[in-house]
Amino acid sequence: MDWSRAKTILIAALLATNAVLLAALALKAAGPDSPDDGLSLKILAAAHVAIETELPKTPGKMAVLYVEPEPFAPSAIDEALAEQAARPHSGELTNEALRAEADALLERCGLMSEGVRYLGAEREGDARVVSYGNTFGGVPLEECFVRLYFSGGRFVKAERKWYDPIRLHDKKGEVISPVEALMRLLPEKDEAEPLAISGVELVYWVSSDAAGAFSPINDTALPAWKITDGAGRVRYVPGY
Amino acid sequence: MIERVKSIAIVVLVLNTILLLYFYWSNPAADVKQALSALSAETPPPVAVRDILRPERITLNFGGENYTVFDADAGIWESVGKSPAGFIEEMRDMASGESMALGVISRRDYGEVMKARSIQADFAFSIPFSEYCAEYGLTQLGRTGGIDSFTTVAYSTASPESFFVCDKLSGKYYRLSTSRARNSGLEALISRAEGLNNASYYPLRTYAGIDNDVMLPLDMKIVLPETSYRDYAVGYAGTRDGDLTTDMARAYFGESFDFTRKLTEADGSIVYMYRYGEKVLSMRDGVFEYNATADAYGSGGFFQDLRIALDFLARCGAPWRGDGAAADRNGIYLKAAGPNPDNGAYRFLFGLTRDGWRVSYENSEPFLVEVRGQRATYARLDLILCSPSPPKPLKDAAAPFDVLVANYAYIFDDLAKNGPLRQEADISTLDPFTAVMERTRDVRAGYLRPDDGSSGELAAVWVFDIDGLPYYFNLYSGEIATRAR
Numbered sequence: 001m002d003w004s005r006a007k008t009i010l011i012a013a014l015l016a017t018n019a020v021l022l023a024a025l026a027l028k029a030a031g032p033d034s035p036d037d038g039l040s041l042k043i044l045a046a047a048h049v050a051i052e053t054e055l056p057k058t059p060g061k062m063a064v065l066y067v068e069p070e071p072f073a074p075s076a077i078d079e080a081l082a083e084q085a086a087r088p089h090s091g092e093l094t095n096e097a098l099r100a101e102a103d104a105l106l107e108r109c110g111l112m113s114e115g116v117r118y119l120g121a122e123r124e125g126d127a128r129v130v131s132y133g134n135t136f137g138g139v140p141l142e143e144c145f146v147r148l149y150f151s152g153g154r155f156v157k158a159e160r161k162w163y164d165p166i167r168l169h170d171k172k173g174e175v176i177s178p179v180e181a182l183m184r185l186l187p188e189k190d191e192a193e194p195l196a197i198s199g200v201e202l203v204y205w206v207s208s209d210a211a212g213a214f215s216p217i218n219d220t221a222l223p224a225w226k227i228t229d230g231a232g233r234v235r236y237v238p239g240y
Numbered sequence: 241m242i243e244r245v246k247s248i249a250i251v252v253l254v255l256n257t258i259l260l261l262y263f264y265w266s267n268p269a270a271d272v273k274q275a276l277s278a279l280s281a282e283t284p285p286p287v288a289v290r291d292i293l294r295p296e297r298i299t300l301n302f303g304g305e306n307y308t309v310f311d312a313d314a315g316i317w318e319s320v321g322k323s324p325a326g327f328i329e330e331m332r333d334m335a336s337g338e339s340m341a342l343g344v345i346s347r348r349d350y351g352e353v354m355k356a357r358s359i360q361a362d363f364a365f366s367i368p369f370s371e372y373c374a375e376y377g378l379t380q381l382g383r384t385g386g387i388d389s390f391t392t393v394a395y396s397t398a399s400p401e402s403f404f405v406c407d408k409l410s411g412k413y414y415r416l417s418t419s420r421a422r423n424s425g426l427e428a429l430i431s432r433a434e435g436l437n438n439a440s441y442y443p444l445r446t447y448a449g450i451d452n453d454v455m456l457p458l459d460m461k462i463v464l465p466e467t468s469y470r471d472y473a474v475g476y477a478g479t480r481d482g483d484l485t486t487d488m489a490r491a492y493f494g495e496s497f498d499f500t501r502k503l504t505e506a507d508g509s510i511v512y513m514y515r516y517g518e519k520v521l522s523m524r525d526g527v528f529e530y531n532a533t534a535d536a537y538g539s540g541g542f543f544q545d546l547r548i549a550l551d552f553l554a555r556c557g558a559p560w561r562g563d564g565a566a567a568d569r570n571g572i573y574l575k576a577a578g579p580n581p582d583n584g585a586y587r588f589l590f591g592l593t594r595d596g597w598r599v600s601y602e603n604s605e606p607f608l609v610e611v612r613g614q615r616a617t618y619a620r621l622d623l624i625l626c627s628p629s630p631p632k633p634l635k636d637a638a639a640p641f642d643v644l645v646a647n648y649a650y651i652f653d654d655l656a657k658n659g660p661l662r663q664e665a666d667i668s669t670l671d672p673f674t675a676v677m678e679r680t681r682d683v684r685a686g687y688l689r690p691d692d693g694s695s696g697e698l699a700a701v702w703v704f705d706i707d708g709l710p711y712y713f714n715l716y717s718g719e720i721a722t723r724a725r
Contacts, residue, residue: 219503
């Protein structure tokens, strides 16, 4: 047997296999996404869905995320409110000072962690509202928020719905592409009515719809696509 | 030198291929583990339809209103050397090669015929007749037509060329006749049963002088040994690695189990939710509830839906058997079956047996499942495991008629407060004794799982079904065995 010739053929075969695998991986990474997405995009266009944003890549496989709802003691916020009520009115705070106050409050409530992100400050009537969200591994956790209301330089109110990420499940599932998520909106859409899509974002989502009857001490956030339309309405499409 | 480089290149390329494949099928280890765990999930085979679809009671008349009654689970067929499907075998033999003539008869005529040496097999629910014939290969009978459903199959030596098929729930009585008598098998069965040491039963009309054919034993020696029980979830945890809730969720959600939402509440309740409510499994205080949206409507027929229900039960790892005749065994039986008028689903209600005796729950049912569009759409499981108990000598039970006589006033009062008697315009005109006797539908010995399960013991009781409400009395003393409703 000519071993040298056999080795050469084997090297050529392995090189070809690696090339095919690399190409497949590149295609997978490039998204969007599957070959079907091209057809889906045409169907979306025909259904008057205008995608006015860049679609994110499909993340591949993701696990569900176990979360703990409301992990902080409400009394911490109540104490802060009582203290602030005794403080004299001060003038308007600068944005930096407002954020520093809000950060300190979160710290005191044991809420400040690596994943917490500052969403911004806005005016609502007489009050200024500082909003925070939570993330896990860079993916926003929804619907999870704290809104701190300040008036006259004092903290006056908090609105919150909070989840602390605990751990990921040990098994992962394939997450649908953003195009497929958009396709799942079609059954409930009025065909003739145009729909502009201004945002598509991958999130971990703890739905409040079906679980309204429960008061869990542990819950699960599932990967989902958060789709925002031109009118600012938000829909969540489960990622599996 | 070149050959050496080629060898190294081959090794490097092979490793590279493996690495690329790993990235392509990302997280392969988890997938393999997932596949293995799915394979290792133990699901016992479902209880066979033929094992569970047994008459709830077989009544034998040895002539001259000398009756005995076998609860189906007591295994009359085995005791006379036949298979549990003995009656069906006899029907098949009789119908084979014969054209059957169908006639409608009155309840009174049926009663007269059954006063001769006869045998009646009663189910607790109506079964579609043509489906039953198809299931059991009674093709000749199935072609007869004209009978929608039945609860009872009967034979009487007064009409040896006939079978009687009745739906006692809808009050329809039929006679199926062949051209000649061919029932030697059933006659032999009656004779053999007559030779056994049977308890004597008489219709309630004989005791109380009112129009009621319900059979009561005159007196009876019974032993229902003390039996302890525990929640199925507790018993399950003692024998397996996993917990019952997780394993049930895995069995019911299949491949999607790992992508379901799990909620735990402060009281320990657990809820699994797939696709935001498409399928929901919850466990509260050891009771499981399953809800799934139906993806289609309509029924696949009694037998197909029953198989789906039994398959659903098997997937919770249930160890029960349908042939509850043998002692020392946890069994199940089909207690009721019929459409749910609210949603059109076929509803099956299963009960538990211990050593062949039925186990009643004071205010609950062990297993209820609804099937719609060829899938289980609702189920409620409140299951227990009973422990083996040593055999004890037979003991005189309280005579059931004496129990009724001693407690009719209590029963009447309760019927007036909680039963259909509430609807009566003027119950003061009713004679309590007659009212209770007329409304007695069933009497049987069995076990009771009390609502207050702190003792962990099943109680031996007489169970009286009166106007659809169960009344429990101590089997031996005849005293009331439950708290007031």
